[in-house]
Amino acid sequence: MANLPPILDSYWRPIHVGTASLSYGVALVCFAVAVIYLLKDKVKPEAFAIWSSIFALVVLAFISRGSIFTAGVYRASAFEMMGGKGSSIPLRVTLPWVGQILIVVGLLLAGVIAAFGMYLAKNNEKARSWGHRFLRLSFVALACAIAMFVGQVKTMTNIVSRIDTAQYATFGKWLAEQEGLKPEQVAQIPSSQLYQAAADFVATRGNTLTLNLKANPVELSALITALVATFFVILFSFRTERLCEALPSLEKLDSLMYKTASVTFALLAMLLITGAVWANESWGAYWSWDSKEVGALVAWFTYAAYLHTRIARGWTGRRSAYFAIVGFLLIIFTYLGVSYLLPGLHSYA
Numbered sequence: 001m002a003n004l005p006p007i008l009d010s011y012w013r014p015i016h017v018g019t020a021s022l023s024y025g026v027a028l029v030c031f032a033v034a035v036i037y038l039l040k041d042k043v044k045p046e047a048f049a050i051w052s053s054i055f056a057l058v059v060l061a062f063i064s065r066g067s068i069f070t071a072g073v074y075r076a077s078a079f080e081m082m083g084g085k086g087s088s089i090p091l092r093v094t095l096p097w098v099g100q101i102l103i104v105v106g107l108l109l110a111g112v113i114a115a116f117g118m119y120l121a122k123n124n125e126k127a128r129s130w131g132h133r134f135l136r137l138s139f140v141a142l143a144c145a146i147a148m149f150v151g152q153v154k155t156m157t158n159i160v161s162r163i164d165t166a167q168y169a170t171f172g173k174w175l176a177e178q179e180g181l182k183p184e185q186v187a188q189i190p191s192s193q194l195y196q197a198a199a200d201f202v203a204t205r206g207n208t209l210t211l212n213l214k215a216n217p218v219e220l221s222a223l224i225t226a227l228v229a230t231f232f233v234i235l236f237s238f239r240t241e242r243l244c245e246a247l248p249s250l251e252k253l254d255s256l257m258y259k260t261a262s263v264t265f266a267l268l269a270m271l272l273i274t275g276a277v278w279a280n281e282s283w284g285a286y287w288s289w290d291s292k293e294v295g296a297l298v299a300w301f302t303y304a305a306y307l308h309t310r311i312a313r314g315w316t317g318r319r320s321a322y323f324a325i326v327g328f329l330l331i332i333f334t335y336l337g338v339s340y341l342l343p344g345l346h347s348y349a
Helices: 012-040 045-070 098-122 125-155 165-178 191-208 217-236 240-246 250-283 291-311 318-341
Strands: 074-082 085-095
Touching: 012 045, 012 240, 012 250, 012 318, 045 074, 045 085, 045 098, 045 125, 045 217, 074 098, 074 125, 074 191, 085 098, 085 125, 085 165, 098 125, 125 217, 165 191, 250 291, 250 318, 291 318
Parallel strands: none
Antiparallel strands: 074 085
């Protein structure tokens, strides 16, 4: 957590963050076991490909504030360096070619969904063949986009010329809020004045602006996650039968899934408790119904439902595997998506 506000600098921080890291790690193991279980249980890799492609398309739709599909460009957050310290600011810099490549990725992923959907519905082998071609091409294109993203962030110097002035009015509102003005006061400022304030900021402090991977951790992590998911789907599609034979039995996988889900449930409970204590020490309240708090609670309830359905209803196998997958996706959304999409007390994270 870079530039952590002093009020949050507590000895509860490493306890809470350590608990979070451990719980997310165990949840990842549970997720992996659930996926392996489904693969062992004869769920076709093409079905996995459809869901991983949908996930990747959702990522593309939300990163860069939706500009991939609306404007055909990718814009990375700017980073301001002052006195040897840096922080991200809500100005976005257009990166050449990254957006265009990601559009191609999106089209290929749509082709994957359509082709594999036709294969699963009609057992069309030709559609299956095209689906695998689209999947491999989307992997290569996404890898190129990420490489270009990272390369340009590390090497681009003159970024002022690549800042779209259409965002100046919004950035001007942010500048006014940094001066201590309340939202209702900012709303009374004319758009032209906000625009001019942003233009003056860029003109006078443009030499302090740069690009940094620390300014875009959520977006880069989401893209890498989509890339890794696509890679494993491609990997599973090779010699699937031989791979399934080498895996442990369904009973052992189901047992391991249950054990890791139980540990995840306990650790998420500890996460909520340590977070509440830290919040009370920092903000004066154990619970504020902040978006990240609610997201963590929903994820905990999901694992509670998993254990309840297994113990009380006797759910095992595929149904439990799907529950474990949904629980992990909720954890990922809480960790990455909430801070990025929803404003709240945890926007610093």
